[in-house]
Structure formats: structure tokens, C-alpha cells
Amino acid sequence: MKIGQHHIESNLIVAPMAGVTDRPFRQLCKRLGAGLAVSEMVASSPALRGTAKSQRRIDHAGEVAPVVVQIAGADPDMMADAARYNVDRGAEIIDINMGCPAKKVCNLAAGSALLRDEALVASILDAVVNAVSVPVTLKIRTGWSRESRNAVRIARIAEQAGVAALSVHGRTRECAFVGEAEYDTIREVKSAVSIPVTANGDVDTPEKARDVLEHTGADAIMIGRAAQGRPWIFREVRHFLDHGTHLPPPEVQEVRGLILEHLADHHAFYGETVGVRTARKHLGWYAADLMGGDVFRHEMNRLDDAAAQIAAVGRFFDQLAALGDRLQYRPSAQAKVHSRSAFVAARASWVEEALAA
Ligand SMILES: Cc1cc2nc3c(=O)[nH]c(=O)nc-3n(C[C@H](O)[C@H](O)[C@H](O)COP(=O)(O)O)c2cc1C
Secondary structure, three states: OEEOOEEOOOOEEEOOOOOOOOHHHHHHHHHOOOOEEEOOOEEOOHHHOOOHHHHHHOOOOOOOOOOEEEEEOOOHHHHHHHHHHHHHOOOOEEEEEEOOOOHHHHOOOOHHHHHHOHHHHHHHHHHHHHHOOOOEEEEEEEEOEOOEOOHHHHHHHHHHHOOOEEEEEEEEOOOOOOOOOOOHHHHHHHHHOOOOEEEEOOOOOHHHHHHHHHHHOOOEEEEOHHHOOOOOHHHHHHHHHHHOOOOOOOEHHHHHHHHHHHHHHHHHHHOHHHHHHHHHHHHHHHHHOEOOHHHHHHHHOOOOOHHHHHHHHHHHHHHHHHHOOEOOEOHHHHHOOOOOHHHHOOOHHHHHHHHHO
């Protein structure tokens, strides 16, 4: 897939997830087969630029190109300024968030709330595309509500404005994270525009990725929640799409190494105090589907220094290694390649919590 001048090797993309897709996690996903990783959303307001959170979100040191920064806001001039600000700090693609249902974003009439106001959408896209020389991409939902699925009109507006690629989450704003994503609207969007379209929503297995690609005709697949605790899903999906067969579960020793590297990178990125706390959710996700994962997660929440966290991961993997060379998922998780229940149960409130973190 091409986004502007960037040739994207793999058409599997990590979805932007506030509180999750920080630089260490994006790097890990890219290493494991993701062709593109979108940053956590950065607010467009200059007043918020000085916060520690904003500063971390614009730190792209060492990141594998192309660096994609997502911006959110509702004021065309402010969005244009935010785009320039981020390009000056290393962004090679600017992604605009019109897909996030979080109240914190929607109350400001930003995120998916913008889909209601097509004229404003056009003004924002024109302003941002004209402000920067790098490609601008857009992330949307299928519409504001089930009665108002205007993704096709928004997609045409975007193409007209010079947006280089679109990603579409197959839910409306009103749907939050409830129910199943639908892919018919994504297929309509794909056939209405000639810019690349990425399909997003509930892709959690290699088969689902294949089916959604086939059904929508999309150029790429974006995976969010299913990559939490399973960044090797990109490698698994890639292999399945290329060869039609499944990779075996990863080797315990490889995953131990990946997680310890992720942890070290995470601690270094956030500093020990914040890093140990924010690493817990990643470690919880890693362990969620694995034998003995519950006990490990419990222990993890009581530890508050980096060395103890690292040692606990080592002990957990010693136990897993005693069970076999390859990762063994819990029987309930084996039924589906990835246990969906916890993720599907996620509600917009959870997204809001993540955004506020
Ligand atoms: C914790 C969390 C944070 C999110 N943050 C953002 C965000 O900052 N920007 C955005 O466009 N979408 C955000 N999303 C939506 C995801 O990018 C994606 O569209 C959604 O999770 C559906 O994909 P999935 O079913 O593969 O998870 C977030 C989702 C989650 C679960």
C-alpha cells in the first residue's frame, strides 16, 4: 500500500489507542509485522502541549519510519497548526482522528462528533492538508448514528481535500464499542473512493483479517484491541494471508525475551515510578490467556519497583517453560485463537479512562 510517497510493506496496521500505543508498543508491533503504527492521539490545543503526557506522545526517537502522529480537535486553524507542530517534530504522516467516541473528545465536538458536521469536516481537512507537505490520513467511524451513516460522503470529502488514505472503524459513534462491527459500509467506502482504505473493527484472528479484506476489498487491516498482549498477531496474520496456514504458537523463550525488552523500553520511556504502574496493564494482557496468568496478574498489581516486576516476569516464564517449549493458552482461550470476551466487553468508558490516564 502507498500512502503519499511512503510504500508500506505490510498492510497490517496498529490502531491508535490512547494509553496503549506509546512508542515502545508501536516499536514492538512494527518489529512483529505491523507495517504502520499510529501514535496515541495528540490534542491540537497549544495549551496542552507542555504536559508530560503530550511531550511523551511527540517523542519519536528511534521510531521505525514512517512516523504517524494522530491529531484531534475541531478548529481548522488549530488543527493545521498542530499538524505543522508535529511535522516539525518528526511526523512523516499526519492522521486526523474523527473516529474516537470518547466523551472527552466528543464534548469538544472533536473525534467522531465531527462526522455530524460535514462542512466542518471539509474545512478541517482542507486546512490540515494545505498546512503540511507530508501525507494526511483520516480515521473515521461509519457515521454519527445508525440512522446517519455518512461515511461514504465523508470519504468523498476527504478524497476531494487531498487526504492520502482513510481508515474506517465499522461502528457508528453511537455504537461506542457495543455490538459487532459491520463491514458493508466499509465496502461502500472502498468502492466510492480511489485512495487506500483500511478496514478496522473486531479483527482478532487471521481468518477474520482475511474475511474482512475479502468482504470489503480494503487495502489494509487495522488491529487494535486484539494486539494488546499479543503483538505477534501481526506476524500470525501476515503468515496466514501469505500462506494460508497458521504459525505455531510462539516459543516461550522468544516471548520472554520480547516482553522483557518491552518492559525495559517501557520503564526507560516513562521512568521507573510511572513506568512500573503503566506496564501493569500490558503485563496483564500478556498473561491473560496463558496458563497461570491470573496468579501472575494478581502478583503484578502488588509490585511497585522495576526490578521486582522484571523478576516476576522471569519467574512466570520459568513456569511456562516447564509446561513446554511453546506458549500454552488456557483451554478457554484456545477455543478462539484469541480470547475476545474481555476486549469485546470494553466500553467507551474504558476508552475515556485510557484517554484520561
Ligand atoms: C483503549 C483504546 C484507546 C483508543 N484510542 C484511540 C485514539 O486515541 N484515537 C483513535 O482514533 N481511536 C482510538 N481507539 C479506537 C481504536 O483505534 C479502534 O478504532 C477500535 O479499538 C476498533 O478496533 P479493534 O476492534 O481492532 O480494537 C481506541 C480504542 C481503545 C480500545
